[in-house]
Amino acid sequence: MKQNEKILHIPKIDLGIVIDHIPAGQGIKILEIISKYEEMKDVVVSLGLNYESAKLGKKDLIKLQMEYLSPEIIQHISIMVPGVTIKAIKNYKVHSKVVVQPPKEIKSLLLCKNPNCITNTEKHVPTLFRTTDAEGKKVKCNYCERIFDLHELETVV
Amino acid sequence: MRKDLISMEDLEKNEIQEYLTMAEKVEAMPLEERVKLLPGRIMAAMFFEPSTRTRLSFESAMHRLGGSVIGFAAKDATSVAKGESFTDTIHTVESYSDILVIRHPGEGTARLAAQESYLPVINAGDGANQHPTQTLLDLYTIRKDLGKIEGLKVAFVGDLKYSRTVHSLIRALMKFNVTDFTLVAPETLRLPEYFMHSDEPGRFRFHETERIEVAIQECDVLYMTRIQRERFPDLVEYEKVKDSYVLTAEMLSEAKDHLRVLHPLPRVNEIAYDVDNTKFAGYFPQARNGVIMRQAILLKHLGVTL
Ligand SMILES: [Zn+2]
Numbered sequence: 001m002k003q004n005e006k007i008l009h010i011p012k013i014d015l016g017i018v019i020d021h022i023p024a025g026q027g028i029k030i031l032e033i034i035s036k037y038e039e040m041k042d043v044v045v046s047l048g049l050n051y052e053s054a055k056l057g058k059k060d061l062i063k064l065q066m067e068y069l070s071p072e073i074i075q076h077i078s079i080m081v082p083g084v085t086i087k088a089i090k091n092y093k094v095h096s097k098v099v100v101q102p103p104k105e106i107k108s109l110l111l112c113k114n115p116n117c118i119t120n121t122e123k124h125v126p127t128l129f130r131t132t133d134a135e136g137k138k139v140k141c142n143y144c145e146r147i148f149d150l151h152e153l154e155t156v157v
Numbered sequence: 158m159r160k161d162l163i164s165m166e167d168l169e170k171n172e173i174q175e176y177l178t179m180a181e182k183v184e185a186m187p188l189e190e191r192v193k194l195l196p197g198r199i200m201a202a203m204f205f206e207p208s209t210r211t212r213l214s215f216e217s218a219m220h221r222l223g224g225s226v227i228g229f230a231a232k233d234a235t236s237v238a239k240g241e242s243f244t245d246t247i248h249t250v251e252s253y254s255d256i257l258v259i260r261h262p263g264e265g266t267a268r269l270a271a272q273e274s275y276l277p278v279i280n281a282g283d284g285a286n287q288h289p290t291q292t293l294l295d296l297y298t299i300r301k302d303l304g305k306i307e308g309l310k311v312a313f314v315g316d317l318k319y320s321r322t323v324h325s326l327i328r329a330l331m332k333f334n335v336t337d338f339t340l341v342a343p344e345t346l347r348l349p350e351y352f353m354h355s356d357e358p359g360r361f362r363f364h365e366t367e368r369i370e371v372a373i374q375e376c377d378v379l380y381m382t383r384i385q386r387e388r389f390p391d392l393v394e395y396e397k398v399k400d401s402y403v404l405t406a407e408m409l410s411e412a413k414d415h416l417r418v419l420h421p422l423p424r425v426n427e428i429a430y431d432v433d434n435t436k437f438a439g440y441f442p443q444a445r446n447g448v449i450m451r452q453a454i455l456l457k458h459l460g461v462t463l
Contacts, residue, residue, distance in 0.1 A: 116284050118265040122243050125269060143265020144286055145166060 027060025102136025201254035202228030312372035315382035
């Protein structure tokens with residue numbers, strides 16, 4: 001239980017989502033992602049910066065007063081800041097947790113940069129990219145088959 | 158079995174071999190037998206941009222299997238159906254036919270059609286992306302003319318930077334253990350670096366040269382492509398290089414006996430007409446092989462086995 005207490009020593013919640021093991025400095029980035037989603041508009045969020053971490057040296061931490069984080073948002077976070085831990089808290093205890101890794105398939109999130117790609121003319125078609133390397137830094141469009149650096153692609157939200 | 162033929166990148170070597178074997182069986186069949194294979198079946202040729210040769214090749218292939226053809230060939234994609242989305246067009250045409258052959262300037266269009274439709278979809282070219290039936294007919298031609306693919310020395314001449322045909326064929330040949338490539342291109346139209354990378358360093362050799370003579374002497378296949386004026390920002394540069402990539406009969410005097418000159422056609426001036434009458438000219442038979450390969454593809458994707 002010691003671990004949990006350490007995590008929860010800023011406003012302690014009995015129910016919520018904790019995003020942990022965020023490399024120091026990246027917390028803001030995740031906050032930016034979260035704020036893009038309409039459904040997150042009224043959620044109470046607290047951000048902690050520069051906690052001591054055995055694993056990372058220093059880490060950031062985010063707590064969300066909500067029960068359920070949508071797969072779209074988790075996917076988005078996993079792509080932009082891979083390796084963070086997302087925990088669901090119930091009755092002050094970690095109910096479930098997952099370490100998010102860059103997904104092999106990224107659906108409906110990234111926009112293809114190739115102007116001649118069909119996803120840019122048929123806007124109702126959801127985009128689909130697959131990672132082509134182990135670190136998930138390069139992605140290939142399922143449609144036009146072009147390969148891009150993940151970070152050069154814009155997102156729909 | 159795979160419903161669609163969309164991209165060479167989807168195909169393992171053994172799947173490519175299945176197409177080659179099928180084409181062999183088709184070719185061995187007398188014409189009067191072949192015409193009994195697809196009676197009552199309808200191929201929809203949906204050409205959202207013109208490509209006369211590819212369309213005629215597909216239509217001929219289908220007719221000679223006893224099937225029939227419907228379709229359109231538009232000047233541009235937007236004129237096909239005013240305001241109708243591509244996916245709606247697909248859903249309309251699929252109720253009229255048994256197999257869809259799609260040519261479209263938008264990249265990824267065939268993949269999208271294949272996801273949308275329950276019918277088999279054959280990609281007849283999607284922008285600068287893929288044209289798998291061309292690559293398959295090229296492989297078939299090489300194997301037929303030279304008896305094998307493995308271990309051949311293959312040269313590519315011309316626009317190696319933008320030619321989708323060249324890129325696709327190089328990748329496919331690498332799967333067939335062709336390890337020795339000669340690349341003849343002007344500085345500005347060289348093959349992109351990443352094509353020469355492989356997971357097995359040292360296995361493939363890419364010899365780049367600006368002199369076509371080197372390729373003629375050493376290679377088994379000389380694959381010619383057009384050098385398009387539009388590719389040159391500077392026309393002076395174009396004028397400078399265009400004639401150094403014109404193949405003449407005289408230049409072929411140094412060639413190996415079995416050398417085959419191939420070209421996806423149409424040619425502009427990169428192969429002189431006097432090459433046509435040499436034993437090396439393989440490009441018109443190559444176009445004939447296109448019909449045979451497309452027959453094999455139609456049969457395979459309509460579930461006919463031979
Ligand atoms: Zn794309």
